[in-house]
Amino acid sequence: MKALVTGGAGFIGSHLVDHLVSEGLDVVVVDNLSMGDLHNIKHQDEVTIYVEDVRNEKFMQQLLQEEQPDYIYFLAAVASVADSIERPAETHSVNQTAVFNMLEYIRKTNLPIKQFLFTSSAAVYGNLPELPKKEDSRVDPLSPYAIDKYATERFVLAYGELYDLPTVCVRFFNVYGPGQNPSSPYSGVLSILTDCLNNKKPFTLYGDGSQTRDFVYVEDVIQALWLITKSDTEHEVFNIANGNEASLNTIIETYEKVAGTSLQVKMAPGRKGEVKRSVANIGKLIKLGYTTKWSLEAGLSKYWEGA
Ligand code: UD2
Known part of the structure; x- marks a missing residue:
């Protein structure tokens, strides 16, 4: 094939x-x-x-x-x-x-x-x-x-x-994980967070961090x-998706714990056209046999290990 x-x-x-x-x-x-x-x-x-x-x-x-x-x-x-x-x-x-x-x-x-x-x-x-x-x-x-x-x-x-x-x-x-390029401001937030934590760079938080993602x-x-x-x-x-909703504040807190280091956060106004909340129903995938193997903590730990 x-x-x-x-x-x-x-x-x-x-x-x-x-x-x-x-x-x-x-x-x-x-x-x-x-x-x-x-x-x-x-x-x-x-x-x-x-x-x-x-x-x-x-x-x-x-x-x-x-x-x-x-x-x-x-x-x-x-x-x-x-x-x-x-x-x-x-x-x-x-x-x-x-x-x-x-x-x-x-x-x-x-x-x-x-x-x-x-x-x-x-x-x-x-x-x-x-x-x-x-x-x-x-x-x-x-x-x-x-x-x-x-x-x-x-x-x-x-x-x-x-x-x-x-x-x-x-x-x-x-989607997050190894291989995601952090170089643009529109790169996935977790690749940017990894780069900031790794290289002690300040992280710009758009909005108040209460926006959620899956x-x-x-x-x-x-x-x-x-x-x-x-x-x-x-x-x-x-x-x-994973089927779980997490706020950006929760993501940051969890990642700081996983990395054992704290992030320097700069606040900025929310992005224009930003989605406030996002989470998926993954019932259709589950019917095909999908099980999420990576909780947020587990996924972040694995990502951080390889960073
Ligand atoms: C995701 C997809 C995008 C599109 C969109 C649909 C990624 C990388 N992008 O955008 O292609 O499908 O969903 O809704 O998956 N943030 C910060 N600081 C930063 C970068 C991001 O605070 O330096 C915030 C951002 O404002 C947003 C959240 O983090 O609230 C997630 O941002 P993102 O760019 O990773 O993903 P998103 O959901 O905007």
Whole structure:
């Protein structure tokens, strides 16, 4: 069996690639290294890597013909809400057009795939008050990023239904773990916190710290993705999360305990368009056999050990 992972050198993608290799799959990676780093992939010598942009339509078509993957995991994205607000046209071309073009090519050529998995985001839920978020909760995508993710989900599911393609979508909540790049102000907060604790840098807290998130350790995310693949599920959306709500203040307190050191915190006004509370209902994943193996404490300890 062969898997194609776009964005396979990125934070989540590289963990997925290593898992797929350990499951005995042949793995092909396409990554333009805009965010990713080949060093993230442990099994680099066992993987076929193309440093290319998923927007290169000709290249992607040729790749699909030559490699004939059974599984396609579309993780390549500009994964930043802020970026999508600053450069909406460019992020749209990655977050939607590249996915659409691939689907269209698969449809036209009847490429015999076993699963096409598109990675969306909790961003689609926006700031609506119902909690926890279920896959069929109302959505309110507020940024170009969230709109692209939601619209692309719809394309992926509609292509699945209309043209009988085995497609599925997942919505990532706040994923953390080794390999997440802390260098941008819009990097995941836990990668920034790790960097601040490690290097005694001040941490800027946006808002009063009462905002909540559902933080999920990357190994649990890989567990979920693999369960979805093995289940041959089609035309469904799954939240991928831990299922627990934690405030940023709790995160900071827990991480300080784990690291045995205290953080220097600078207060700043809350970010514009910020989601106040976020937590997922993960019942659908649990039905596939998902169990969260990493509590917040356990995940943070493991992350800190390797930091
Ligand atoms: C996450 C996703 C984003 C999008 C969004 C949808 C990540 C990295 N980002 O954004 O792609 O899917 O969910 O809602 O998973 N914070 C600070 N100081 C910092 C950095 C962050 O206080 O230096 C706060 C930030 O204001 C927010 C919380 O920490 O309240 C989490 O921030 P984040 O950027 O890790 O993730 P989020 O939920 O804004």
